[in-house]
Amino acid sequence: MHARSAILQIPSDRIDEAVRALEALLPDYRTQSGYKGFTTLTNREDGTLLGISFWASEADRAGSEDLGQRARDAIRELAGAEAPVRQEWEVAFDDMP
Numbered sequence: 001m002h003a004r005s006a007i008l009q010i011p012s013d014r015i016d017e018a019v020r021a022l023e024a025l026l027p028d029y030r031t032q033s034g035y036k037g038f039t040t041l042t043n044r045e046d047g048t049l050l051g052i053s054f055w056a057s058e059a060d061r062a063g064s065e066d067l068g069q070r071a072r073d074a075i076r077e078l079a080g081a082e083a084p085v086r087q088e089w090e091v092a093f094d095d096m097p
Helices: 011-032 058-063 064-080
Strands: 001-009 034-043 047-056 085-090
Touching: 001 058, 001 064, 011 034, 011 047, 011 064, 047 058, 047 064, 058 064
Parallel strands: none
Antiparallel strands: 001 047, 001 085, 034 047
């Protein structure tokens, strides 16, 4: 499995807007080939949001890059996020059902 993450800094009082923006894109994610899930972590104290999308293969992850960019752009526009720190991963261990 492979993953893509983005860490964004946003005003703490706009975390809920950012989460709603991501949730609105879930139907689009679910139609992508190899989509395995999406996790969003937030720290309301310092305004950090971490979004992680999971993909069956590296090719599936790469094929979803336009959608990932749409998600990052939506958060930046709606919630006033700074430029994200984006990374790609190979999932070495996963214990989620």
